[in-house]
Amino acid sequence: MADNMKAQRDAYGEVLVELGKKYPNMFVLDADLTKSTKTVTFQKEFPKRHINCGIAEGNMMAVAAGISTCDNIVFASSFAMFAAGRAYEQIRNSICYPHNNVKVVATHAGLTVGEDGATHQCLEDLGLMRSIPGMVVLAPSDSGSTKAACRFAAEYDGPVYIRLGRLPLPCVNDEENYKFELGQADVVADGDFATVMFCGPFYSLAMEVRELFAKNGLNIRVVDVPCIKPMNQEVVKNAIYDTKAIVTIEDHNIYGGLGSAVAETIAELNISNRRPTELIRIGAEDKFGKSGSPKELLAAYGFTAEAIAKKIIAAVCPEFEGEFKF
């Protein structure tokens, strides 16, 4: 694991410029947040193809749809709350229904927004976007994964939602060489006791959970799931067959996002009866966020290795509870 840290939105700003050079028909739209979403880097390089739409996200998404109908690729950015939330219906009716070539790249998703609090901490966007027919939904885990997701989105003909966070994250995937395809899911560490599937900012947390169990002689498989829709059926199937429990970790409500997608996949695979698998969903438990530092918030909402380990033990091997070394 690399020690250097980088915010996904910084990677987004960089890859936009790279893609702007590759695609002369690429436009980037923003809604008065160019310095936060980092579309400002594209604006400096290609002022003619950057359009600030002002604080009017609904209009921006429909403008994006209109631009895309003129044979252009459009990236439209705002905070997740206002992109997926405020402009949900424009995304649904003007972008997705006609399958227009618009990439909604939403930054500042989830509790890790921190001090701004609940009004800015979107914990529902994956659910909103996943429910729209034809929408591809991505939640990359670091800067390399963000760049790969954006390169994939630019290549792909149709609507894509990409969810990014605010915080710097450890750089795990190579920014130049990591490749991305539909249904992407990466087993980053193998194991046979339980499978931790995470998306977004939780590589470190997932690895901490793994280390805790390793100290106790148990191996946790860790899977990075940057493609929430379509969901990779194979990794879920393997998790069911190879391990005793699946744990999903996401900076999102446990309803509607990764946890739901995995639950649906388990149910549809219809093999859980033959091989019972516990599902533990770590996320906001049908709650709004709060103000605080991201670190404090994550602890308060149960995103710590200890809290997660306790849930896994209680579900899979309660008899081990007293002996487990934290």
Next chain:
Amino acid sequence: METKDFAKNMRKLIVEAIYNSGSGHPGGSLSCTDIVSVLFNEEMNKSPECPKDPDRDRFVLSKGHASATLYAALALKGFFPTEEMKTFRKIGGRLEGHPDMKYIPGVDMSTGSLGQGISTACGMAVSGKRLNKDYRVYAVMGDGELEEGQCWEAFMFAAHYKLDNLCVFIDFNGLQIDGEITKVMSPLPIPEKMKAFGFNVIEIDGHNLDEIRAALKNAKETKGMPTAVVCHTVKGKGVSFMENAAGWHGTAPNKEQYEQAIKEIEANG
């Protein structure tokens, strides 16, 4: 075909399609028919041979519930056979209740959710400006539609980016579903508001073909700002019992009413 006859044929196709499907929006379809007839029969460079031509003029029916009007114009221009109007709003066909750009040749944008079409038209216009294209973009909106806040976001956008390649027709028929716009939620005064939002504003009789032509000329000659043509119209125009009656917003005629309507349309002009 003379545009006068083109409009008359459109009206017949509209009423017939709505009658056949037993559903649709006759009132608002008939009020914008004359505007759409001039655009499709005289003004826009659009061809059924090349409906996706990157240099074509764009048309966005922001009041998408008037889909029958758009389909009638497209059928008469040869984008699909007029026979196909029989499939309007029926399962298995492509003439969806609201325009669907994915499957219907000549439809430049899928619309139906009021307030969104005008934003997409702004997108087409700004793309044309930034990529130095010469095409023009036309949008038709309802007066009730103006109650949607998004319209005003779009107008702000159009003026801010000086979209003089955009011409917006406002079908000012004074009615919406629940009655008179001034009683439900008044968007008046429309011309003054559009001026305040930075538009070149022209007020015309939306059933007078010459006034529509003159407005289009004025719009093309206006530089540095978008144009709004506020069209005084009659909802249900051309069918006496549908005229100025809010009840005909979304109701299909029965057999007698249909026959009466066709008779009247044929007799007119």
